[in-house]
Amino acid sequence: MLEIKIKKKLGHFDLIADLQIPAQGVTAIFGLSGSGKSSLINLVSGLSDPDEGHIRLNNRVLVDCSKKINISANHRHIGYVFQDARLFPHYSVKGNLTYGMRNVAKNEFDYIVELLGITHLLSRYPTTLSGGEKQRVAIGRALLTDPEILLMDEPLSSLDIPRKRELLDYLDRLSQEINIPILYVTHSLDELLRLAENVILLEDGKVKAYDKLEHIWQSEVFSVWKAENEQSAVMNLPVQLHHPIYKMTALAIGSQSLWVSRLSENLVDNMRICIYSSDVSISLLIPEKTSIRNILYGKITALFSLETKIELKVEVEGYVIWASISQWSCDELKLAIGQNVYLQIKAISVVK
Numbered sequence: 164m165l166e167i168k169i170k171k172k173l174g175h176f177d178l179i180a181d182l183q184i185p186a187q188g189v190t191a192i193f194g195l196s197g198s199g200k201s202s203l204i205n206l207v208s209g210l211s212d213p214d215e216g217h218i219r220l221n222n223r224v225l226v227d228c229s230k231k232i233n234i235s236a237n238h239r240h241i242g243y244v245f246q247d248a249r250l251f252p253h254y255s256v257k258g259n260l261t262y263g264m265r266n267v268a269k270n271e272f273d274y275i276v277e278l279l280g281i282t283h284l285l286s287r288y289p290t291t292l293s294g295g296e297k298q299r300v301a302i303g304r305a306l307l308t309d310p311e312i313l314l315m316d317e318p319l320s321s322l323d324i325p326r327k328r329e330l331l332d333y334l335d336r337l338s339q340e341i342n343i344p345i346l347y348v349t350h351s352l353d354e355l356l357r358l359a360e361n362v363i364l365l366e367d368g369k370v371k372a373y374d375k376l377e378h379i380w381q382s383e384v385f386s387v388w389k390a391e392n393e394q395s396a397v398m399n400l401p402v403q404l405h406h407p408i409y410k411m412t413a414l415a416i417g418s419q420s421l422w423v424s425r426l427s428e429n430l431v432d433n434m435r436i437c438i439y440s441s442d443v444s445i446s447l448l449i450p451e452k453t454s455i456r457n458i459l460y461g462k463i464t465a466l467f468s469l470e471t472k473i474e475l476k477v478e479v480e481g482y483v484i485w486a487s488i489s490q491w492s493c494d495e496l497k498l499a500i501g502q503n504v505y506l507q508i509k510a511i512s513v514v515k
């Protein structure tokens with residue numbers, strides 16, 4: 164566990180955080196430019212010092228202002244990946260990887276190098292690598308120092324979109340396979356959806372929210388980040404079964420099922436999905452003889468009237484799904500809070 168309880172004066176505001184971050188999975192630090200994201204992880208890495216408070220990693224004090232303890236950055240056992248790879252230009256990829264390497268057996272080295280897809284690059288020099296390849300080497304170098312936590316400060320921000328997607332795939336795999344917690348700074352919704360389990364939402368140096376991604380996504384404070392005029396629901400659902408004939412997988416939403424495309428043959432326990440309100444319509448009777456596979460039963464819990472449409476919040480066995488319909492349909496069906504309805508879901512994006 165990483166415990167952060169600090170105060171730090173930053174230009175026109177104070178950065179204040181009181182957080183307990185789990186010792187596994189990806190915790191994203193999310194917020195507008197200038198909200199204090201990099202400053203927060205710089206305090207953890209030891210690149211800067213808090214004015215007040217303490218930071219502990221797995222019960223080990225990294226810094227404690229009241230006790231005047233401040234462990235230097237190289238002794239914190241922390242891996243850091245910056246926006247730019249910062250490789251040593253005069254060392255080969257292998258030289259970069261082994262620089263600062265600690266407690267790593269040969270088979271572990273091979274495993275990390277393979278996981279990051281850089282085995283074929285070992286004898287190359289940084290100037291001959293693409294941006295994405297450089298970042299993969301930088302991640303490998305950080306991992307090979309045997310860190311207790313990996314800090315990543317917008318590692319994809321300097322890459323073009325195809326390279327971003329490619330590296331995102333590696334990061335996704337990495338986060339599932341390695342047993343090191345990752346503190347990941349980003350202001351990209353794509354990266355958040357794909358990688359984060361927990362999210363720290365920063366605004367002007369203050370923690371506005373800290374919760375599981377699925378909860379943050381539904382929260383009022385997060386609404387400004389989502390597409391204007393369109394609601395969406397993100398859910399992490401357990402896999403129920405794979406269709407024996409069609410490449411579809413059923414996910415359990417309480418006692419009901421949602422069918423989604425099966426993206427890979429790998430068996431996973433859970434899948435994260437996103438459903439946009441524009442893909443959901445409402446029926447008062449159970450729809451019959453329809454091409455739509457996903458029909459759920461739920462209860463309307465809120466109704467928001469927008470300029471051109473109505474957004475309905477529907478609760479399905481504890482999960483929230485949004486449906487977007489016209490004022491005309493809403494009036495004709497006489498929809499109201501507390502009413503039970505069938506949701507017809509036309510499309511579901513499988514996030515991971």
Ligand SMILES: Nc1ncnc2c1ncn2[C@@H]1O[C@H](COP(=O)(O)OP(=O)(O)OP(=O)(O)O)[C@@H](O)[C@H]1O
Pocket residue numbers: 173174175194195196197198199200201202203350
């Ligand atoms: N050493 C410093 N002295 C004064 N102000 C600072 C210092 N470091 C950071 N700041 C200010 O603190 C605020 C937060 O900066 P920080 O780089 O942490 O934000 P950020 O959320 O990481 O932004 P970005 O997404 O643009 O990287 C900014 O207004 C910045 O100008």
